[in-house]
Amino acid sequence: MTSISYLTNTLLPLHIRRFRPSLSTLSCSLASDVDPTPNSYFPKRGQTLELVCESLAFKGKGLCKVTQTGFVVLCDRALPGEHFIGRVTRKKGNYAEVTKVKTITPPRDIVDAPCVYAPYCGGCKTQNLSYEAQLRAKEEQVRDLLIHVGKFSLQHLQLHAVLKPIVPCRIQFHYRNKMEFSFGPQRWLPKESLQDRIVDDDTNENYALGLHAPGFFDKILNVDNCLLQSHPANKVLAAVQECWRDPQLGFSPYNVHSHKGFLKHLMLRTGRDVTTDQPEVMVNFVTSSYKPELLKFLVDKVSVFPEVVSVINNVNTSVGNTSVGEEEYTLYGKSSITETLRGLTFQISANSFFQTNTYQAEVLYKLIEDCAGVKGDDSEIVLDLFCGTGTIGLTLARSVRHVYGYEVVPQAITDARLNAKINGIQNATFVQGDLNKIDENFGKNFPKPDIVISDPNRPGMHIKLIKFLLNLRAPRIVYVSCNPATCARDLDYLCHGVVLCRKKRI
Numbered sequence: 001m002t003s004i005s006y007l008t009n010t011l012l013p014l015h016i017r018r019f020r021p022s023l024s025t026l027s028c029s030l031a032s033d034v035d036p037t038p039n040s041y042f043p044k045r046g047q048t049l050e051l052v053c054e055s056l057a058f059k060g061k062g063l064c065k066v067t068q069t070g071f072v073v074l075c076d077r078a079l080p081g082e083h084f085i086g087r088v089t090r091k092k093g094n095y096a097e098v099t100k101v102k103t104i105t106p107p108r109d110i111v112d113a114p115c116v117y118a119p120y121c122g123g124c125k126t127q128n129l130s131y132e133a134q135l136r137a138k139e140e141q142v143r144d145l146l147i148h149v150g151k152f153s154l155q156h157l158q159l160h161a162v163l164k165p166i167v168p169c170r171i172q173f174h175y176r177n178k179m180e181f182s183f184g185p186q187r188w189l190p191k192e193s194l195q196d197r198i199v200d201d202d203t204n205e206n207y208a209l210g211l212h213a214p215g216f217f218d219k220i221l222n223v224d225n226c227l228l229q230s231h232p233a234n235k236v237l238a239a240v241q242e243c244w245r246d247p248q249l250g251f252s253p254y255n256v257h258s259h260k261g262f263l264k265h266l267m268l269r270t271g272r273d274v275t276t277d278q279p280e281v282m283v284n285f286v287t288s289s290y291k292p293e294l295l296k297f298l299v300d301k302v303s304v305f306p307e308v309v310s311v312i313n314n315v316n317t318s319v320g321n322t323s324v325g326e327e328e329y330t331l332y333g334k335s336s337i338t339e340t341l342r343g344l345t346f347q348i349s350a351n352s353f354f355q356t357n358t359y360q361a362e363v364l365y366k367l368i369e370d371c372a373g374v375k376g377d378d379s380e381i382v383l384d385l386f387c388g389t390g391t392i393g394l395t396l397a398r399s400v401r402h403v404y405g406y407e408v409v410p411q412a413i414t415d416a417r418l419n420a421k422i423n424g425i426q427n428a429t430f431v432q433g434d435l436n437k438i439d440e441n442f443g444k445n446f447p448k449p450d451i452v453i454s455d456p457n458r459p460g461m462h463i464k465l466i467k468f469l470l471n472l473r474a475p476r477i478v479y480v481s482c483n484p485a486t487c488a489r490d491l492d493y494l495c496h497g498v499v500l501c502r503k504k505r506i
């Protein structure tokens, strides 16, 4: 009998968060300035509707239903309880998207968003919803997905106390240890501030460094300070903002349409010096070509901060928008920073995965240890799937016989091996491989595990891996997820079986 625990990262504050529609209902009525009820089930593009937001859905969008038909409508920045008029902008299969035209009654549980950019920024969409209400929305979302996608009954979830209460984070700001800002040739300004625009379009003052406007890969909201990242990281951002537009320095922001320009992204990571416990910051300039002499001014500018211990240059010559370069150079200090979790030290390089909220990672890893139910007699085998830099496996290694970790990114495997070494852990083996492409030989290189940890990224697990786990019948599986929708889907397969052919499940 396999016991499966699952942990979604509901522990985290809801900024930069993905949602999917929940399925409860709420009615809404038509007002006089709203288009009459359509004959069709599908609202038309441009049509205005009077709506009430009932919950938060995919990407933090407000979920509403058209009164007469129950048709699902999503609205960016509509919050639970808000009564508003929306205009249909997009139709997508079985739902439509609307933009808010006017609020009739404000949402429940609103608070003043502390960040000046909050009304426009693509980074935080629910900052003006109280944290308690954000937690409730997330909990409801996970429960609904487990019922409707995972096919668990509410009775089962309640009877067996499957769904445990959400664990809030003790801080709601300055918790992210990694932020990525983009450079762009034109600042994006929200419509309402266009009339106040004093910036001359012909000058380089118009260049932007910041976060993407909601839903746009090519529009950047200029940001001087971000409440999600650490204070030292904000000092670095301000220092770069202060100088990079100076024409004499010769920097050009990368244009995602013409594919011209030098500066692509500014990635800031914050860790901790394990001996002094002081913050240490890595600054990663992602550029379209390698020009260290050009970057020197910025490197000198940011390296004056004592917290900056590493300045990296990732060179990405592709037209894609990713920050991972084909080549990586260390321009100042070390090539990685450190952080401690559950008493272990971890090296973090520019592109390796590390849980983005260090405070909640500590809480999450403790929950994983509890759910894994390690006996502590050094007898058990752990299989750590999607192991990244080995953090979960290494925290368990201290009390088990051996840990086997699998991960696709070669640099992460190098880091995992190094992390084992610097923590004096010898009973961990890390293997690079693509878990979406496993074949019948997978499983022959390690003993049958007693505990499986699976922590996939957002798409969840490949069906081949699910089938492998179903056949493996390990006594305990701990599924860690950052996407409750794919987690619910995979839990359905793992707990109720996979349909092989015509209703036959294994």
Ligand SMILES: C[S@@+](CC[C@H](N)C(=O)[O-])C[C@H]1O[C@@H](n2cnc3c(N)ncnc32)[C@H](O)[C@@H]1O
Pocket: 353, 354, 355, 385, 386, 387, 388, 389, 390, 391, 392, 406, 407, 408, 409, 412, 433, 434, 435, 436, 437, 455, 456, 457, 482
């Ligand atoms: C959510 S992270 C978890 C990392 C690690 N468990 C931790 O807590 O730091 C998911 C990891 O899965 C890796 N990954 C994504 N797709 C993969 C695949 N097809 N095969 C193996 N690893 C994959 C990513 O590179 C990433 O390191």
